[in-house]
Amino acid sequence: MARPCKQRFVGKHPSIVAFKPQGIPLARLDEIALSLDELEAIRLADLNGDLHEEAAAKMDVSRATFGRILGTARRKVAEALMHGKALRITGGSVQEVRRSRIRCRRCRRQWEVPVPVVPSFRCPQCAAGA
Numbered sequence: 001m002a003r004p005c006k007q008r009f010v011g012k013h014p015s016i017v018a019f020k021p022q023g024i025p026l027a028r029l030d031e032i033a034l035s036l037d038e039l040e041a042i043r044l045a046d047l048n049g050d051l052h053e054e055a056a057a058k059m060d061v062s063r064a065t066f067g068r069i070l071g072t073a074r075r076k077v078a079e080a081l082m083h084g085k086a087l088r089i090t091g092g093s094v095q096e097v098r099r100s101r102i103r104c105r106r107c108r109r110q111w112e113v114p115v116p117v118v119p120s121f122r123c124p125q126c127a128a129g130a
Contacts, residue, residue: 018089030086034088036091038072042077045070111124
């Protein structure tokens, strides 16, 4: 039996929920479901250029989990592009959150954490308490 998926945090829900090849009606296309957490992983890593550790902290998941989410998302996008399929952005175990900036007292590095969670407040760079 699979373990239930931990809730992940996203910065913002998208206003567009589907993408498709031009000139073909959506009803005639196969669709690939891209979850909100997968879209958020692509946004953080590929659009914002965040390091995996930083992006994982923003989503409140481990770095390894972030890597798996990102890998799945990239495969889905590649399949849609290469095979002319539609992408539908849908659900997932996510919550939109506000963020708070934290600064490390030792190395002065800044990062963001989701407000509704209580993170460990360890600096991702030097591991000192914030």
